[in-house]
Amino acid sequence: MAKGIWIIVEQSKSEIRKVSLELLSCARAIADAAGEPLVAVIPGHGIADLAAKVAPYGADKVILIDDEKLAGYTTGAYTSALNKLIRKEEPRAVLIGNTAVGKDLAPRLAQRLGVGMASDCTGMEADDTNFLSFKRPIYGGKAFAEVAANAVPVLATIRPNTFPLAEPDASRKPEVVNETADIDAADLKAIVKDVAIAVSARPELIEADIIISGGRGMKGPENYKILEDCADVIGAAVGASRAAVDAGWIEQKFQVGQTGKTVSPTLYIACGISGAIQHLAGMGSSKVIVAINKDPEANIFTLADYGIVGDLFEIVPLLTEEFKKLA
Amino acid sequence: MNIVVTVKQTFDTEAKIVLDGKGSIDGSGVNLVINPYDEFAIEEALKLKEKFGGDVTVVSVGGERVTEAIRTALAMGCDKAVRIDDPALANADEWAVAEILAKAVSKLPCDIILSGRIAVDDGSSQVAVRLADALGVPSVSSILKLDIEGDAATVTREIDGGTELIEVKLPAVFTAQKGLNEPRLPSMKGIMGAKKKEIAVLSLADVGVGAGDVTAKMGVPKFSLPSPRKGGKVIPGEAPDAARELAKLLREEAKVI
Numbered sequence: 001m002a003k004g005i006w007i008i009v010e011q012s013k014s015e016i017r018k019v020s021l022e023l024l025s026c027a028r029a030i031a032d033a034a035g036e037p038l039v040a041v042i043p044g045h046g047i048a049d050l051a052a053k054v055a056p057y058g059a060d061k062v063i064l065i066d067d068e069k070l071a072g073y074t075t076g077a078y079t080s081a082l083n084k085l086i087r088k089e090e091p092r093a094v095l096i097g098n099t100a101v102g103k104d105l106a107p108r109l110a111q112r113l114g115v116g117m118a119s120d121c122t123g124m125e126a127d128d129t130n131f132l133s134f135k136r137p138i139y140g141g142k143a144f145a146e147v148a149a150n151a152v153p154v155l156a157t158i159r160p161n162t163f164p165l166a167e168p169d170a171s172r173k174p175e176v177v178n179e180t181a182d183i184d185a186a187d188l189k190a191i192v193k194d195v196a197i198a199v200s201a202r203p204e205l206i207e208a209d210i211i212i213s214g215g216r217g218m219k220g221p222e223n224y225k226i227l228e229d230c231a232d233v234i235g236a237a238v239g240a241s242r243a244a245v246d247a248g249w250i251e252q253k254f255q256v257g258q259t260g261k262t263v264s265p266t267l268y269i270a271c272g273i274s275g276a277i278q279h280l281a282g283m284g285s286s287k288v289i290v291a292i293n294k295d296p297e298a299n300i301f302t303l304a305d306y307g308i309v310g311d312l313f314e315i316v317p318l319l320t321e322e323f324k325k326l327a
Numbered sequence: 328m329n330i331v332v333t334v335k336q337t338f339d340t341e342a343k344i345v346l347d348g349k350g351s352i353d354g355s356g357v358n359l360v361i362n363p364y365d366e367f368a369i370e371e372a373l374k375l376k377e378k379f380g381g382d383v384t385v386v387s388v389g390g391e392r393v394t395e396a397i398r399t400a401l402a403m404g405c406d407k408a409v410r411i412d413d414p415a416l417a418n419a420d421e422w423a424v425a426e427i428l429a430k431a432v433s434k435l436p437c438d439i440i441l442s443g444r445i446a447v448d449d450g451s452s453q454v455a456v457r458l459a460d461a462l463g464v465p466s467v468s469s470i471l472k473l474d475i476e477g478d479a480a481t482v483t484r485e486i487d488g489g490t491e492l493i494e495v496k497l498p499a500v501f502t503a504q505k506g507l508n509e510p511r512l513p514s515m516k517g518i519m520g521a522k523k524k525e526i527a528v529l530s531l532a533d534v535g536v537g538a539g540d541v542t543a544k545m546g547v548p549k550f551s552l553p554s555p556r557k558g559g560k561v562i563p564g565e566a567p568d569a570a571r572e573l574a575k576l577l578r579e580e581a582k583v584i
Binding site: 110112115137138146148186196198200204206252260278284311323325 | 338340341342343344346352363364420421422425447448449450451452453454456457459460461463464465466467468469481485486487488489490491492493494495496499505506542543544545546548549550551552553555556557558559560561562566567569570571573574575576577578581583584
C-alpha cells in the first residue's frame with residue numbers, strides 16, 4: 001500500500017532552495033489531514049548537514065541519497081536513483097518545484113515510473129477519490145485546468161512562490177534515513193562539463209518576492225539602470241517584456257510572459273509596459289501589481305492594483321528615494 | 328544526419344480563451360499556429376541538415392487541422408512528415424502521447440530529436456522529455472546552443488540563474504528554448520514545394536499501439552477561467568507626491584514593501 005507525500009528537495013552548496021521549503025510547508029497540512037507521512041528526499045553529495053535545515057519545515061522523515069554522481073544535477077543519474085527508491089518505498093505523491101531541475105527531472109521520472117504528472121501547479125488540495133488534485137494555469141494563465149491522477153504515485157511540479165513558508169519549528173526532530181543511490185550506467189550518457197551562474201546580488205526571477213520590470217517605454221538598454229537601482233533598494237529582481245527583449249535592450253533570460261518566464265511575486269512593478277495579453281500571462285498571478293506608464297489607456301492599468309500615469313524616468317527614481325526612506 | 332522534429336499545433340498566443348457549453352476550451356474560430364518553441368526546433372534541425380545532410384521528418388499527433396502546421400514546417404524546409412491520428416487519442420495525456428511518439432519515432436532513422444521546450448497551450452512541458460525516456464536515450468532540456476561532432480553533442484542548457492554546458496552521446500532529445508536561433512519564414516518556393524511533400528497519416532494500429540495500451544494516467548481535466556482582475560487605484564498628483572503616496576500604500580495598505 002502506497003503511502004506518504006514525498007518532496008524532492010533541491011540544494012546547492014549546502015543551501016536549500018526556497019521552493020522546496022514552500023512545498024514542505026504546504027504539504028504538511030495535507031499530510032496531517034490524510035494521515036500520511038511527509039518525507040523530504042534530498043539527493044546530493046556531502047549533504048549530511050541538510051537534514052537539520054529542512055527539519056523545521058515539517059517533514060516526518062528525511063531521506064538522504066548521498067552519492068558523488070548526484071553532486072550536481074544530471075537528468076540521468078537523478079532519474080535512475082529516484083526511480084528505484086520510489087519503486088521500493090511506494091509514496092502516493094512526489095512533488096518538486098517547477099524549477100530548471102524540476103521541469104527536467106519530473107517528466108523523465110514520471111515516464112520511467114509509467115505514471116501521470118501535473119506541471120507548474122498553482123494549487124494543490126486533498127481529494128477524497130484521487131488523494132490529491134492539482135490546479136494549473138494553461139494558455140499562459142488565460143485558463144485553469146484541474147487535474148487528478150488515475151495512477152500511483154502522482155508526480156507534480158509546483159510553481160515557486162505559490163505557497164507561503166511555514167514558521168520554522170526548531171523542536172521538530174524527523175527520522176533521518178540514508179539510502180544508497182543505485183544508478184544505471186545507461187543513465188550516464190550526458191556529462192555536465194561546466195556550470196555558469198551569472199553573478200548577481202539580485203534574486204532569481206522565478207523565486208523573487210518583488211520584481212520590477214521594464215518594457216518598450218524604457219526606450220533603450222542604458223535606462224535599465226534606473227530599474228536596477230530601485231531593485232537593489234527593495235531586494236527585487238529585474239524583469240522585462242518581450243518588446244524590450246526583442247529590441248535587444250536586455251537578455252532573453254529576463255523576459256516575463258507567455259514566451260518567457262512565468263512569475264508569481266508578491267509585488268510586480270511594471271514600468272513602461274503596455275500589458276499585452278502575452279505579458280499578462282506571465283505575471284497575472286502576482287499578488288500586487290503596480291503600473292507606471294505615461295499612456296492612461298494602457299491595458300496594464302485594467303489589472304494593476306496601483307497605477308501612476310506619468311513618465312517612468314521621473315517616477316521610478318523618485319520611488320527609489322521613497323523606498324530608501326522606508327528601509 | 329537524420330533528424331526528427333516533434334511539432335504541436337497550438338492556439339495563437341493572441342487568442343482569447345473561452346469555454347464551450349460542455350466546459351471545454353472552445354477552439355472554434357481560433358487562429359492556429361505551430362507552437363512558437365517548435366519553430367526553434369525546426370530551425371535548428373534545418374541548420375543541422377544544411378551542415379551535415381540527411382532528412383528532417385516532422386512528427387505530430389492530432390487531427391486533420393494539424394496538417395496546416397505540418398505544411399508550414401515542410402515549407403520551412405523539412406522533408407517529410409508523419410501525422411498520428413486516431414479516435415482513441417481523444418483523452419490522451421502526456422504519458423500516452425510520449426509512448427505513441429516513441430513507437431513512431433523508433434521506426435524512423437534518427438540521430439537527433441528536437442522539440443520545443445514547452446507548448447504554449449497546455450504548458451505542460453513534458454512530452455519531449457518523456458519521449459526520450461520511452462526511447463531510452465538521453466535528453467537535454469531548454470537548450471540555447473547545439474554543436475554536433477561525430478556521435479556526440481555539446482549543448483548549452485538554460486538553468487535558473489545561468490547556463491550549463493553538457494556533453495551528450497547521440498541519439499538524444501533536445502528541447503529548444505527561445506534564443507537558440509531565429510526561425511526562418513517559409514519562402515514562396517518552399518510553400519510551393521511543401522504541397523508535393525509526403526505526409527503519412529498513421530493510426531495507432533499503424534504505429535503498433537493498441538487503443539487499450541494508452542489509457543491515460545491522468546484524469547480528464549476540468550477547465551475554468553480566472554476571475555478577471557480589477558484595476559485598482561490610479562494615484563493622482565504631481566510625480567513626487569504620487570511616488571510618495573505609492574510607497575506609502577505599498578507599505579501600509581498592501582504590506583508588500
